[in-house]
Amino acid sequence: xxxxxxxxxxxxxxxxxxxxxxxxxxxxxxxxxxxxxxxxxxxxxxxxxxxxxxxxxxxxxxxxxxxxxxxxxxxxxxxxxxxxxxxxxxxxxxxxxxxxxxxxxxxxxxxxxxxxxxxxxxxxxxxxxxxxxxxxxxxxxxxxxxxxxxxxxxxxxxxxxxxxxxxxxxxxxxxxxxxxxxxxxxxxxxxxxxxxxxxxxxxxxxxxxxxxxxxxxxxxxxxxxxxxxxxxxxxxxxxxxxxxxxxxxxxxxxxxxxxxxxxxxxxxxxxxxxxxxxxxxxxxxxxxxxxxxxxxxxxxxxxxxxxxxxxxxxxxxxxxxxxxxxxxxxxxxxxxxxxxxxxxxxxxxxxxxxxxxxxxxxxxxxxxxxxxxxxxxxxxxxxxxxxxxxxxxxxxxxxxxxxxxxxxxxxxxxx
Amino acid sequence: xxxxxxxxxxxxxxxxxxxxxxxxxxxxxxxxxxxxxxxxxxxxxxxxxxxxxxxxxxxxxxxxxxxxxxxxxxxxxxxxxxxxxxxxxxxxxxxxxxxxxxxxxxxxxxxxxxxxxxxxxxxxxxxxxxxxxxxxxxxxxxxxxxxxxxxxxxxxxxxxxxxxxxxxxxxxxxxxxxxxxxxxxxxxxxxxxxxxxxxxxxxxxxxxxxxxxxxxxxxxxxxxxxxxxxxxxxxxxxxxxxxxxxxxxxxxxxxxxxxxxxxxxxxxxxxxxxxxxxxxxxxxxxxxxxxxxxxxxxxxxxxxxxxxxxxxxxxxxxxxxxxxxxxxxxxxxxxxxxxxxxxxxxxxxxxxxxxxxxxxxxxxxxxxxxxxxxxxxxxxxxxxxxxxxxxxxxxxxxxxxxxxxxxxxxxxxxx
Numbered sequence: 001x002x003x004x005x006x007x008x009x010x011x012x013x014x015x016x017x018x019x020x021x022x023x024x025x026x027x028x029x030x031x032x033x034x035x036x037x038x039x040x041x042x043x044x045x046x047x048x049x050x051x052x053x054x055x056x057x058x059x060x061x062x063x064x065x066x067x068x069x070x071x072x073x074x075x076x077x078x079x080x081x082x083x084x085x086x087x088x089x090x091x092x093x094x095x096x097x098x099x100x101x102x103x104x105x106x107x108x109x110x111x112x113x114x115x116x117x118x119x120x121x122x123x124x125x126x127x128x129x130x131x132x133x134x135x136x137x138x139x140x141x142x143x144x145x146x147x148x149x150x151x152x153x154x155x156x157x158x159x160x161x162x163x164x165x166x167x168x169x170x171x172x173x174x175x176x177x178x179x180x181x182x183x184x185x186x187x188x189x190x191x192x193x194x195x196x197x198x199x200x201x202x203x204x205x206x207x208x209x210x211x212x213x214x215x216x217x218x219x220x221x222x223x224x225x226x227x228x229x230x231x232x233x234x235x236x237x238x239x240x241x242x243x244x245x246x247x248x249x250x251x252x253x254x255x256x257x258x259x260x261x262x263x264x265x266x267x268x269x270x271x272x273x274x275x276x277x278x279x280x281x282x283x284x285x286x287x288x289x290x291x292x293x294x295x296x297x298x299x300x301x302x303x304x305x306x307x308x309x310x311x312x313x314x315x316x317x318x319x320x321x322x323x324x325x326x327x328x329x330x331x332x333x334x335x336x337x338x339x340x341x342x343x344x345x346x347x348x349x350x351x352x353x354x355x356x357x358x359x360x361x362x363x364x365x366x367x368x369x370x371x372x373x374x375x376x377x378x379x380x381x382x383x384x385x386x387x388x389x390x391x392x393x394x395x396x397x398x399x400x401x402x403x404x405x406x407x408x409x410x411x412x413x414x415x
Numbered sequence: 416x417x418x419x420x421x422x423x424x425x426x427x428x429x430x431x432x433x434x435x436x437x438x439x440x441x442x443x444x445x446x447x448x449x450x451x452x453x454x455x456x457x458x459x460x461x462x463x464x465x466x467x468x469x470x471x472x473x474x475x476x477x478x479x480x481x482x483x484x485x486x487x488x489x490x491x492x493x494x495x496x497x498x499x500x501x502x503x504x505x506x507x508x509x510x511x512x513x514x515x516x517x518x519x520x521x522x523x524x525x526x527x528x529x530x531x532x533x534x535x536x537x538x539x540x541x542x543x544x545x546x547x548x549x550x551x552x553x554x555x556x557x558x559x560x561x562x563x564x565x566x567x568x569x570x571x572x573x574x575x576x577x578x579x580x581x582x583x584x585x586x587x588x589x590x591x592x593x594x595x596x597x598x599x600x601x602x603x604x605x606x607x608x609x610x611x612x613x614x615x616x617x618x619x620x621x622x623x624x625x626x627x628x629x630x631x632x633x634x635x636x637x638x639x640x641x642x643x644x645x646x647x648x649x650x651x652x653x654x655x656x657x658x659x660x661x662x663x664x665x666x667x668x669x670x671x672x673x674x675x676x677x678x679x680x681x682x683x684x685x686x687x688x689x690x691x692x693x694x695x696x697x698x699x700x701x702x703x704x705x706x707x708x709x710x711x712x713x714x715x716x717x718x719x720x721x722x723x724x725x726x727x728x729x730x731x732x733x734x735x736x737x738x739x740x741x742x743x744x745x746x747x748x749x750x751x752x753x754x755x756x757x758x759x760x761x762x763x764x765x766x767x768x769x770x771x772x773x774x775x776x777x778x779x780x781x782x783x784x785x786x787x788x789x790x791x792x793x794x795x796x797x798x799x800x801x802x803x804x805x806x807x808x809x810x811x812x813x814x815x816x817x818x819x820x821x822x823x824x825x826x827x828x829x830x
Contacts, residue, residue, distance in 0.1 A: 029548060029821040046461035048818030055596040056819065065598045068552040068821075087556065122820065133444060135481040181470035280483065332538045402473065403463030405537065406444040406483075 002071050002081065003098035004031050004054040007293030007313035007320075011096045014321025023090055025081065028068040029053055031123060035310060035375060041128040041168035041251075043177075043404040051122065071099075073264040076286055091235045094288050094324045098263070098317065101294040101308065104257035104272070108175060112233040113155035116250040119162055128251060133168065133406045135249045139185050146246070152190040153247035155238060157230050158254035159196030160203075161345040164213060166251055167194040171220040176349075177404075191224045191286035193247070194312070195230065195240055196255070197263060202345055202351070202353070204250045204307060208237055209353040212363045216351040230254070256308070258295050265289065279335035280323050281316055287333065290323065298336065305340045310378065315339060318340070344371045417471040417486050417496065417676070418513035419446050422708030422728035422735075426511045429736025431476045432602045435743070438505055438630040442823050444468055447537065450725060450790060453577060456534055456543040456666075457584035458819045460593075466537065479682065486514075488679040491701055511741045512680070512690070513732065516709040516723065518670035527648040534577055543666055547585065548821045550664045551593060561661070563782065567605040568662035570653060572645050574611030574667030575618075576760040579628060581666055582609040583763035586635040590595040591764075592819075608638045609663070610655055612669070615766070617760055618671050619722060624768040625777045631762040645669070671723070673710050680704065685712045694750035695738050696731055702748065705738065707731035709807070713751065722751045725793065729753060 001008045004026035023387050030051040039045040058064045070084040074097070080089040088368040103118030105111075117127050133153065139151035156167045174190035181187070194201070194217065200296075201217070201224065202210040217224055225240060237246040258273030267283045268276045274297035275283070281296060283289045293313035298306040306312045319336045326333065344354035344367060352368035355361050362370060418422045419441035427439050445466040447556050454460040459616035473479045486497040489512070495504040518533030522524075547569065554566035571582045573675050587606045593602035603737060609616070609632065616632070616639065617625040632639055640655060647654040652661040675687030682698045683691045689712040690698070696711060698704045708728035713721040734751045741748065759782060767783035770776050 028551065030819070047462035047819075047820055051820050052820040053596070056594075059596050066596075067556065071558075137444065141482065141484075178470075181468070181474050396537035403461075404445070404468040405462055405466050 001096045002024065003100060003293070003295075004028070004057075004066075005034070005293060005316040006310040007089070007100075007102050007222065008056070008096065008098035009057060010063060010314040010317030011098065011290075011292065011321045012058055012064050012317075014318045015324065016063065018063075018321075018325050018328070022061070022064045023067055024054065024058065024064055025067045025083075025090065026054055027068070027073060028121075029055070029068055030122075033059055033378070034120075035378075036117055037125050038165040040125040040403070041132070041166065042173055043129050043133065044169065046403045047122045047126065048126065049095075070227060070279070071261055074261065074289075076265065076289060079288070082212065092288075094327070095290070096250070096317070096320045096324075097289065097291045097295060097308060098293045098313070099259050099261055099295050101256035101274070102259045103252060104255040105252065106255060108233070110269065112230075115233050115235050116230075116238070116252040118252040119166065120256075120266060123404055129403070130157070130406050131249050133404060134186060136182065136185070136190075137254045137406075138248070140182050141184075146275070148185065150192075150237065150246040151184065151248045152187075152243065153249070154190060155193045155195065155245060155247045155250045157250065157252050157356075159198070159201035159224070162252060163194060163251075163253035164201055164217065165346055166253060167192050167222045167224075168217060168220055168346070168351070171217075171222050172348050175221065191223060192224060193223045193245065197227065197229045199226050204343060205353060205355055206330055206361065209355060209361055209363060213345065213347050213353050214346040219350075220348050227310075228352050249380075256294070260261065262291070262295060267300075272297070277397070278333075279332035279351070281320050281336050282323070282333065287327065290320040292320050298338070300338055306413065307343070310344060311341050312338055344374065346371050416440065416511045416513065418515060418710075419443070419472075419481075419513050420449070420513055421725040422514035422515075422732040423511065423562060424469070425729040425732030426513065426707065426736045427473055427476060427479050427732075429733045430739065431478065432480075432739050433736075433743070435478065435739070436506075437476070437479045438482055438683070439469065439473065439479055439563075440482045440484055440486060440498075440505065441469055442804060444470070444483055445534075446472055446520065447536075450793075452534055452540050453580040454585060455537065455540040456819070457588055458544050458545070458548065459584065460542065461818045462537045464700070466641060486676050489676065489703070489704075491680065494703070507703075509742070510705070511732070511735045511739075512677070512704065512706045512710060513708045513728070514674050514676055514710050516671035516687075516689070517674045517747075518667060519670040520667065523648070527645075527667070530648050530650050531572060531645075531653070531667040534581065534666040535671075544818070545821050546664050547588070548819060551597065551602060551605075552821075553663070555597050556599075564601065564606075565652065565661040566579045566663045567600065567602075568608065568652075568660065570608045570610060570660060570662045570665045572653075572665065572667050573612050574609060574613070574616035574639070575668060578609060578611070578666075579616055579632065580666035581668060582607050582639075583632060583635055583761070583766070586632075586637050587763050591635065605618070606638060607636065608640060608660065610640045610643045612644045613643065614641050616693055617684060619758060620760070620768060620770055621776065624770060624776055624778060628760065628762050628766075628768050630739065631766040635763050635766075638654065638790070645676060671709070675721050677706070677710060679699065680706070685747070687712070693748075695748035696735055696751050699740065702742065705735040707735050713752055713753070722758070724758060726756050727753055 001024045002177040033050040036050045055066045071081050072084040073082040082089045135151045141149050142148040154162045154170050156376045171192045174187045178187035200210045228240040230238050275291040277291050277296050281290045294308040300306050342356040350365045350368045352365045352371040354367040416439045448465040451465045471482045484494045488497040497504045512602045550566045554563050557563040567586050587705040589602045589605035615625045617628050643655040645653050690705050692711045693699045694706045709723040715721045731824050757771040761767040767782045767786040768778045769782040776783040
């Protein structure tokens with residue numbers, strides 16, 4: 001099992017009572033509840049609130065061993081996972097690859113990543129939090145109006161769920177949380193711009209729901225631009241088509257791709273670097289290796305794919321675990337089929353949209369309460385659920401955010 | 416006002432209704448509740464739980480402006496605070512210096528600091544947390560028994576409150592929290608060694624109380640060494656007198672000193688680099704500059720000094736604010752006098768000692784409950800109080816710790 005995310009953990013759990021030894025490898029010691037990572041990036045939650053040590057999660061699964069280490073390469077011929085740093089390779093009979101995806105700047109990684117960080121790890125979330133909070137500090141001290149405005153301009157690239165959640169939370173941060181905290185600036189004058197390349201946000205939802213989400217965002221004061229692709233990004237701002245926007249804080253939520261480990265499987269990948277798997281989620285040429293979760297391109301119907309969401313990863317994890325048990329029992333493989341339990345996205349305080357199975361759609365406060373309930377239910381670890389719920393209730397009542405720390409700040413960025 | 420700790424904030428508060436403009440300068444955006452920093456270092460609390468944005472704390476004090484920046488030098492002749500990074504200097508009529516203290520490795524900063532980090536900032540606490548948690552991960556993978564034992568040996572240098580609290584929390588982490596989480600090692604086999612140069616720990620307390628604290632620590636399995644000074648510290652361990660201890664994790668709680676800014680005041684400092692102040696807390700040669708809190712050496716009786724604790728810093732802050740108002744009203748200065756409200760130290764789960772004014776001494780569970788109540792009452796910000804209380808209740812009931820994240824981990828340390 002490579003990866004302690006939703007898919008990898010579920011695969012390990014589904015093998016808990018089987019007569020197998022499971023090694024769960026992850027480069028991090030914690031499982032991260034990624035759907036709430038944007039809350040860390042916008043100072044609403046602490047990293048500890050949405051992360052749980054993998055060892056702790058699987059402590060009662062006595063046939064599961066957790067290894068902290070980075071998989072460098074998979075050698076399918078030798079049936080080994082080669083680790084970084086010279087540690088002994090891990091040998092497998094069956095392998096489940098659940099490494100998720102990483103940010104993609106569409107080939108501009110070298111030039112853009114430093115100016116427009118993405119949101120995939122705790123470190124990236126803390127870096128975004130640092131940049132956002134520091135921008136207001138710089139603006140407070142800046143006397144030149146144009147430069148002050150550039151510090152107070154926040155651009156989010158990408159109108160998917162992450163981009164929409166980030167933009168909504170940034171708008172609320174400026175309008176509510178920080179109001180009254182500064183003397184030279186009024187944080188409510190901050191501009192939040194969301195750039196979407198297509199013609200609507202949240203394309204996974206119906207036109208009606210994405211229209212509703214757009215209205216909610218605009219009510220929060222977010223400036224949403226359509227058909228606008230980032231043409232140039234640097235430390236001073238970005239170019240959208242012909243327009244230059246001076247912005248000191250740019251956040252990237254425009255794309256993801258499979259990580260470099262997947263290429264070492266030497267099997268077919270799609271345009272996004274995801275692995276094309278057989279119907280049972282194994283590799284077409286290797287029934288001992290399964291790829292699940294976001295890292296897998298799993299067909300659903302004609303030209304659709306299973307979405308990269310936590311419930312899908314968990315279903316795939318369970319399926320892979322079952323297939324391994326079937327193979328050990330000499331039974332033939334079964335195809336995976338995704339059961340859509342609905343999807344939701346939140347726009348901000350008490351605004352969300354939800355598409356339930358069967359075509360039922362929710363929006364507004366009701367959708368937001370559903371979103372809250374589902375996310376808290378899924379948060380792994382009982383303690384975290386209560387804590388996060390209390391923080392949210394508190395934040396809801398007071399507009400305050402509990403984790404407004406700037407850490408790892410070296411010298412202030414030069415102007 | 417330089418410094419947003421207990422002293423600086425209290426000084427700003429005491430000037431809230433005066434006809435003065437106050438600038439509160441701090442290199443960090445948050446006030447840190449340092450008495451609980453050891454809980455962050457041992458994965459019990461998240462940084463956000465014990466930190467609050469300074470801007471938020473003083474948002475209602477309309478005559479207080481908060482500036483995020485690092486004071487590089489104080490120019491008393493020009494009455495200016497010169498900032499790092501080329502920002503405009505701040506001019507003052509009266510200045511309150513409340514910069515606290517930094518770790519001291521007694522002249523071995525260059526050689527030892529990297530191998531034996533101290534505990535003064537959020538970053539240092541997270542670095543300690545990272546090293547402690549990683550040590551168990553390395554031990555789990557290490558096959559050589561001697562090297563495994565070195566990963567499982569934790570040495571805390573210094574038997575003051577910080578050292579005792581760290582050692583107690585490390586012992587509890589190994590005995591309770593991590594038990595059952597590993598497959599190759601038993602975390603309960605970890606050794607925690609506390610080295611104290613003198614002949615007893617917690618010297619600020621009576622012999623009876625420090626004896627009680629020692630027994631509590633030993634019951635937790637901590638190996639306490641007296642009369643042992645660190646003679647050599649490196650990445651493999653340390654030398655105590657003639658004895659060599661192989662330990663991959665060494666934590667430094669043996670000393671503090673005034674920061675480099677204090678020297679630019681060009682006034683007398685004591686051996687620890689603290690500023691010797693006049694009875695009213697101003698500089699002997701400059702009635703416009705006050706030094707308060709841990710950064711000040713304030714005589715109390717014959718050869719005793721006011722201790723470096725939060726209540727003392729707050730009392731000094733209030734005093735400095737009052738003296739400034741008296742000076743503006745043409746009144747003569749008054750001497751500061753410290754009102755001892757008692758002191759306490761915690762050793763671990765339900766064990767503490769407390770010395771109250773009037774000679775009353777508490778120990779055991781009662782002292783621990785008193786410690787808990789006082790620390791939670793003092794935590795700035797209502798939200799944090801409730802959250803921390805819940806985390807503690809939860810941790811108390813389950814032995815679990817809520818912030819077991821390893822972050823900012825690059826490549827694993829080489830063996």
